[in-house]
Amino acid sequence: MRKQKSLVFPACLFLAAAVLMSCNSRKTAVPDLVTIWGSGGQEVRESLEEIAAAFNADSRYNQKTRLEIQFIVSGTSEQSLNDRLAAAYKAGEKNTGFDLLALDDMMIAAIAGQTGEDIFVPVDTAKIPNYKNLLFKPVIGEGIFVPYRGTAVYLAYNSDAVPNPPATDMELYQWIRDHPGRFSYNIPLTGGAGLSFAVTAIYNRLPPEAAMSAGAEWRDNYKTVWDEGIALLRELHPYLYKTAGKVQYPNKNAGTLTLLANREIDMCPAYVNMVLEQKSMGVLPESIKIVQISPAFSGALAGFCIPSIGGDREAAYTVIDYFLSSEAQAIAWNGMYAFPLIEPSELKDLKNAEWLTAANFSEIRYFSIGTLLYDVGQRWEREVGVLAR
Amino acid sequence: MKKTVEPRPYLMVFPAVALMALVVVYPIFDTVIRSFRSSDGGWSLQNYRYFFTSPEFWEGLLFTFTEAVIVMLSGMAASFLLALYLRFSKSPAALLTGRLYLLPRFVPGIVAVYAVMNMIRDSGFIHRLLLTLGITYKPGMLFDMKGIVVCNLWFTVPFATMLISAALSKVEDSYIESARDVGFSRLSILWRIILPISGKDMTMAAVFIVMGQIGGFTIPYLTGPNNPKMLGIILYQQAGVYLDYGRAAALSVLMFLFCLAGAIVYIRTTMKDEIWETGRE
Numbered sequence: 001m002r003k004q005k006s007l008v009f010p011a012c013l014f015l016a017a018a019v020l021m022s023c024n025s026r027k028t029a030v031p032d033l034v035t036i037w038g039s040g041g042q043e044v045r046e047s048l049e050e051i052a053a054a055f056n057a058d059s060r061y062n063q064k065t066r067l068e069i070q071f072i073v074s075g076t077s078e079q080s081l082n083d084r085l086a087a088a089y090k091a092g093e094k095n096t097g098f099d100l101l102a103l104d105d106m107m108i109a110a111i112a113g114q115t116g117e118d119i120f121v122p123v124d125t126a127k128i129p130n131y132k133n134l135l136f137k138p139v140i141g142e143g144i145f146v147p148y149r150g151t152a153v154y155l156a157y158n159s160d161a162v163p164n165p166p167a168t169d170m171e172l173y174q175w176i177r178d179h180p181g182r183f184s185y186n187i188p189l190t191g192g193a194g195l196s197f198a199v200t201a202i203y204n205r206l207p208p209e210a211a212m213s214a215g216a217e218w219r220d221n222y223k224t225v226w227d228e229g230i231a232l233l234r235e236l237h238p239y240l241y242k243t244a245g246k247v248q249y250p251n252k253n254a255g256t257l258t259l260l261a262n263r264e265i266d267m268c269p270a271y272v273n274m275v276l277e278q279k280s281m282g283v284l285p286e287s288i289k290i291v292q293i294s295p296a297f298s299g300a301l302a303g304f305c306i307p308s309i310g311g312d313r314e315a316a317y318t319v320i321d322y323f324l325s326s327e328a329q330a331i332a333w334n335g336m337y338a339f340p341l342i343e344p345s346e347l348k349d350l351k352n353a354e355w356l357t358a359a360n361f362s363e364i365r366y367f368s369i370g371t372l373l374y375d376v377g378q379r380w381e382r383e384v385g386v387l388a389r
Numbered sequence: 390m391k392k393t394v395e396p397r398p399y400l401m402v403f404p405a406v407a408l409m410a411l412v413v414v415y416p417i418f419d420t421v422i423r424s425f426r427s428s429d430g431g432w433s434l435q436n437y438r439y440f441f442t443s444p445e446f447w448e449g450l451l452f453t454f455t456e457a458v459i460v461m462l463s464g465m466a467a468s469f470l471l472a473l474y475l476r477f478s479k480s481p482a483a484l485l486t487g488r489l490y491l492l493p494r495f496v497p498g499i500v501a502v503y504a505v506m507n508m509i510r511d512s513g514f515i516h517r518l519l520l521t522l523g524i525t526y527k528p529g530m531l532f533d534m535k536g537i538v539v540c541n542l543w544f545t546v547p548f549a550t551m552l553i554s555a556a557l558s559k560v561e562d563s564y565i566e567s568a569r570d571v572g573f574s575r576l577s578i579l580w581r582i583i584l585p586i587s588g589k590d591m592t593m594a595a596v597f598i599v600m601g602q603i604g605g606f607t608i609p610y611l612t613g614p615n616n617p618k619m620l621g622i623i624l625y626q627q628a629g630v631y632l633d634y635g636r637a638a639a640l641s642v643l644m645f646l647f648c649l650a651g652a653i654v655y656i657r658t659t660m661k662d663e664i665w666e667t668g669r670e
Contacts, residue, residue: 187615189630243511244533249615262512378631386445388615 032065034315036304038072038102039081043277044302045071047335048102051328061322065315070097082111088309089115099310100319104300105140105147109214109370120144120305127317130324133342136301140212140368145305148323149332150339150361152299153196154290156260156270165267165291169204172293173232175267176239182266184241184249184256187385189377191253193269196297198380199367202229204295214370226379233384241265247388260288269297276337276355290359299364302338417645424638436639445616445623446640452617456534457602460541461595467542468549469591473583475550476557494547502611505540506531536612537619541602549594556590557583592658600651603644620644 038048052067072081088096101120103111112119122143125131131146138145155172157165161182166172176183186194203211205225210218219226240247241259250256256268257275261284270290278284304320306313322328329340330347339361340347350356427433440446475487493501508514511527519526530536560583568578584591606621613619618626620640628637 243527243531244529244535244614246614248532251610262510264512374630374632381626381630385615389617 032312032315033068034065034099034312034319035068035070035097036100036102036319037070037081037085037098040071040074040104042073043273043336044102045069045073047332047338050335051323051331054327054331055319055322058322058327061318064318065312067319067322082107082114085111085119085307085309086114089119089307093309095311096307096309097311098307099312100316101305101307102302103305104151104302105138105145105366106298106300106368106373108141108145108305109368110373113214113370118308121308121313123306123320124317127314128321128324130321130342133324133346135343136341136364138301138303139364139366140301141305145301145303146320146324147301147303147341148320148328149302150299150341150364151302152272152292152339152361152364153193153269153297154272154275154292154359155267155297156257156275156288156290157267158260158263158285158287159289160287161263161266165289166293167291168294169200173236176236179266180239181242183239184259184265184268186250186252186256188380189374190251191255192298193253193256193271194249195373195377197269198229198233198384199369199373199376200295200297201232202226202376203367203369205229211365211367211369214368214372216372218369219372219375230379230383233380234387237384237387249385249388257284261285272339272359272361273337276352276359279355280337280352292360296363296365298367300366301341301364420638420641423635424642426635428633428635436635437643439636440640440643445618448617449620449623452534453603453620456537456619457599459534460538460545460602461598463538464542464545464549464598465591465595467546468553468594471546471550472553472557475554476560490550491547493543498544498607499611501543502540502608505543506536506612509536509539531612532614534614537605537609540608540612541605545598545601549598552590552594552597553587556587560586589658589661593655596651596655596658600648603647603651 036048036052038044048069048071052069055067056062085098085101088098101111108120120141123146125146128146134147136147136150138147155165159165166175185197188195188198202225205228206218206222210222237247240249241264242248243264250259253271253274256265257270257278259265260268260270261278272290275284275288275290279286279288304316304323306316310316323332324342326342326346326348329342330350332338333340333347333356334349334351337352337355339356339359344350344353344356424436425432425434427435471486471490475483475490496504506513509528509530510516511529511531513528513531515528516526530539564582565578568582573581604621605619606625609619609622610625613622624637624640624644627633627640
């Protein structure tokens with residue numbers, strides 16, 4: 001009995017040591033590793049992983065470094081990537097695994113606000129050969145941000161029910177009043193499409209420079225304008241989609257698209273890439289089309305920033321360069337229908353290329369209002385959301 | 390005789406206790422402390438005061454408890470009838486049901502909820518089926534308390550049936566037969582024999598059901614109305630939308646206290662010995 005017991009303990013130690021040693025040896029065998037940290041929807045994760053796999057298989061690039069993706073799918077955890085970055089930054093850590101951050105440009109101000117202005121290092125575009133092919137140079141995050149795909153919120157509509165979609169915001173609001181129950185938008189803080197609708201209701205009345213400022217003065221000195229925007233949303237409330245006898249705002253971008261697919265509504269704001277992806281999967285019927293109104297809903301560029309607490313910068317530039325290559329841009333379109341930022345005619349083997357031309361992605365309405373996004377969302381909850389009962 | 394302290398039991402229990410202390414006890418203490426902190430770092434009751442003066446909270450509390458009681462009553466009724474059927478019927482259908490009734494619980498939560506949503510939504514299966522018969526009917530169940538209740542019953546009924554079946558297995562056939570010999574009606578057997586024997590376990594099942602509903606999030610989030618909100622949704626909003634962790638902590642403590650009331654009922658019920666049990670020593 002005693003003999004058996006005395007063997008168990010050393011066996012456990014041996015096992016633990018073997019596991020630890022094998023972990024170590026795996027790390028030292030890889031010469032260089034760049035880790036991209038990202039957060040957002042599942043389709044973004046899959047797209048990044050597809051491009052990473054292509055990178056690791058491309059002999060022009062994989063000799064210099066290997067690429068790995070760490071991703072946090074959005075939802076309640078969206079904040080936690082920013083939290084992790086802030087925690088590492090404030091703890092003064094260096095050479096962490098945050099080599100590259102994949103993010104939407106509107107998140108730059110929010111992250112810098114949580115950490116510090118020097119969280120991102122200036123990007124030396126001379127080290128990125130493909131940078132010159134970019135049709136869209138960054139407006140937000142100039143100098144610290146390299147975009148690789150575009151995203152935008154358009155108006156998605158059922159062309160069978162709506163032969164002539166509205167062309168302007170005022171026409172849209174009037175269409176909503178004329179067609180009660182046939183329009184919906186998601187709760188702003190659960191998805192960017194509904195957030196866009198709420199934000200533009202206010203910001204279409206503010207001077208254009210307000211959209212690029214995170215300053216609190218745009219909220220405090222323009223309170224009457226904000227009140228007017230919220231009043232518009234309250235006025236439109238009774239004309240929205242109803243079920244069980246009352247208005248119901250869906251949760252998340254997907255919630256409104258489900259209603260559109262089921263023909264419970266005829267029109268909603270939606271991310272272009274979500275609509276096209278679902279159309280290609282057959283989840284949305286062919287009759288669903290997208291159109292941009294004027295003034296547009298929001299658009300954004302997604303791309304990379306280089307955190308100052310990351311690792312090898314040269315390897316990071318190599319990775320960014322690949323994302324701007326025609327192969328990677330085509331993978332991004334084919335995978336998640338994200339707008340490519342280089343000349344479309346350069347891209348080969350595009351699926352549903354006619355959708356890209358039809359979307360006519362030529363201008364982006366940028367928003368970089370930092371934490372004011374939360375102010376819009378919270379005012380919406382308190383003054384518009386409460387009406388849904 | 391000197392009593393030597395044997396360390397081995399403590400060593401064996403230590404990992405589990407340490408883990409519990411780290412991931413359960415410590416966060417609870419941390420949350421309780423955080424709930425008493427004001428936004429400027431001092432001690433204050435402002436977080437609790439917010440909820441006690443918030444109409445949304447009271448509305449949500451009433452909504453949550455109403456929904457919990459409805460799920461409990463309808464779940465218990467359905468489960469009790471099903472358990473009675475499984476216990477006292479010897480038909481092949483009953484034997485088959487006895488093997489299959491737990492299957493719904495093996496379906497992952499979100500999958501089941503989406504399945505039910507696709508049935509009951511205004512453009513769902515029920516609506517489309519009736520449409521083929523020329524009837525336009527929108528159930529109006531989704532995004533309403535009815536939807537939350539129906540989705541919860543998917544998980545509640547198998548679970549409660551399992552508990553009640555275990556309780557009913559304590560009712561021996563001989564009791565029923567003797568009662569019948571003496572001339573008891575079916576209803577009397579139910580009231581005088583079955584319910585007293587299985588009463589404790591049924592109370593336990595009811596308490597579990599109610600306690601589960603108080604903290605419910607997934608089903609209300611997917612199927613519930615925008616207002617009133619269940620407590621789980623209000624908690625999620627405080628943390629995720631308003632980023633007010635002090636208030637989220639306070640609401641967590643309040644929900645914990647509600648569940649504590651349920652736990653007290655549970656413990657007192659199970660600790661209390663029935664008369665016929667005390668006789669057996």
